Amino acid sequence: MKGVVFNILEDMVVEKGGVVLWQQLLNRAGVEGSYISVDTYEDAELFKIVHEVQQALDIPLEDVIRSFGDFMFAKLAERYPMFVEAEGDLFGFLKSIEPVIHLEVQKLYTEANLPTIDCANGDNNRLVMNYRSPRKLCILAEGLIQGAATYYQTPINIEHDICMHRESDHCELSISKVNV
Amino acid sequence: MSEELELYKQAYERERKARLAAEDVLETRSRELFLKNQELEASLVQLKAQQDALIRSEKLATLGTLVSGVAHEINNPLSFVHSNVDTLGQHSDAIAKLYPLLIESLAVDESERPAFAERVFKFLEEEDLEYFTDELDELVSDTNDGVQRVKEIVRNLRSFARMDAQVRTEADLNEGIRSTLKLINNQISANTRVNLSLEEIPPVLCNPGEINQVLLNILVNAAQALEGQREPTLEITSKENQGWVEISIADNGKGMTKEIQQRIFEPFYTTKDIGKGTGLGLSISYGIISHHQGELLVDSAPNKGTTFTLRVPIQTR
Incomplete structure (x- = not known):
């Protein structure tokens, strides 16, 4: 890590x-x-x-990890503002994780064991993110997504029905925008 | 105590800030290095492609030298073979006409013999067949010689022309010297004395085409160094020496200064006029001999001459 x-x-x-x-x-x-x-x-x-x-x-471990993800996003955005500034909205940013951010990280740190993330648009208000990592840190990913949502001021709801912790080979995070 | 704690806290904050700044510098530099590295890698790929193109052009230049040599060597025998065949062709008609005369002579009456004989002699004289039969042996033997010479050139060319074969095979380097010499014979001025002193040497595991390319480069350079010299001499020796085959090619030509000698194996270094040399011949030769775990040495002095010594380890299969 x-x-x-x-x-x-x-x-x-x-x-x-x-x-x-x-x-x-x-x-x-x-x-x-x-x-x-x-x-x-x-x-x-x-x-x-x-x-x-x-x-x-x-407090439950999952809550610690989720809060840490949320907190981590804000700090990463502070340290590496170019990645969040390059995207105008939450879904655009989430889609840029694999092709832009991970690519840049890989350039600098070839030894980094990055998760694989692919995103598919359900519709304009819903995005499905497939997460794969031997670390199975999907809860941290949930926290990070939540942090991103806060940054882009886009309230969301995350459903996490398919999970590597429940014998699936990947996690499916279904992210829906919440109308407020 | 609380003031002291506050100061410790400030110190912690300052250290943390300094660490973050240092890490930021480190990442920026790493990113710059990564980009520079990418540029360098791209340049390297481009350079390698250019180098390959240059090696190909040097091979073509070698081929050009060869082609002009071969063309010259084939042209001589070809012109007299052509002339002899032409003479033979001219007389073949007469011989064809002679045959029915011969048949006719068998049926001629005794009384008509003198008149018939006169007719035959007249025919032989008109067609110059007497002279032709005298010359026939020579014509055929000269033509045969010419054809043999062309065959020999083709054989030499075959032994030379394995330039693109990447496989190493056991080869007699003396044969390489002889065939290369024959192929570039026209580049060596007629008054040059060529002393060949080739000892019995064991076969060497090598790429014969590549070794011949080296020999050709050195021999052509030597021939050029001898241009305009008085009593030009080319000494070529080969011998076995403690596990190595050594070939030395010495000329008594212009020679080189120490400064030039230090640079002759550099790519693109040439003392020849623009357009006459790529400046790659000796650098490629050096590379070829190095790939054979051998050595290419030079010894030269201005106005005394130059000796190139090529050493290749004796390795068999």
Whole structure:
């Protein structure tokens, strides 16, 4: 996992609970704890810290991961504004993940194990995203999509009936715009 | 204590900011490097294509040298074969007419013999057949010689022309020297003394066409270095030397300065007039010999001459 993910997790924890809490979580997780965005670290290390976050907050793990995805999107948009600025709306942005963002990431980090994402328009108000990754971080993807929706000020509802955690080879995230 | 904590917090924030800035610089530089790398890769592909095109053009230049040599070598025998066949053709009509006379002579009466004989002699004289029969042997043997010479050139050409074959095979490099010499015979001025001292050498596993291309390059260069020299001499030797076959080609021509010698294997370096040399002959020759795990050495002095030594390891199948 890229170091930037660890950095953003740190930002989230520090924002919500302070530097002290982050240091405590790192100690409890038994990890070295110094991460630079451009480097790559073991996935297991991230999962250990996330587990400690969940323990500290005492909320379901899925909620922790989903919130982290939401938070992560805002931070990524801050760091790499060109990708969100290039697309005018949510669905346009989601469709650009695979051909634009992943392509650019792959150029810089050939070792990055990126998920495969393909999007198909149901209609103007609905988009179906198929997610495939050996990491099975579909909940994080849900959070990230939610973060993108917030960025583009487009309220949405996500249905996630087909899931890799329920013995499917991929996850199907059906994203519908909600009229408010 | 709380002030101290506040300062620590500020320090943490500053460090974090500095780290983010450093990472940003790193990513920007990485992206620049990636783009530069892409440009370089594209240039490399383009350069390789250009290099291939140049090697092809050098092969064509070699082929051009060969073709002019072969054309010249074939032209000589061909012209006298042509002239002999022409003479034979002119007389074949007369011989055809002679045959019915011969048959007729068998039925001639005794009394008519003198008149018939006179007719025959007149015919022989008119058709110049007496001279023709004297010359016939020579005409046939000269024509045969000419045909043999053309056959020999074709044979040499065959042994030379395996230039595009990529397979390595065991070859006698002495044969390569002889056939290449014959093919470029017209490029060596008539007053050049060519001393061949070829020892018995074992066959070498090589691409004979490529080795011949090297020999041709060096021999043509030597012939050009000898132009206008007094008593031009070309010494060609071959020998086996501790696991290597060594061929040396020495001329007593213009020679080269040390500065020129240092550059002769560089691509595009040429001392010849514009249009006379691609400047690739020796650089390609050097590449060919290197691919054969061999060595191409030069020793030269101005106004003394130049010796190229080609060393190829003896490898058999």
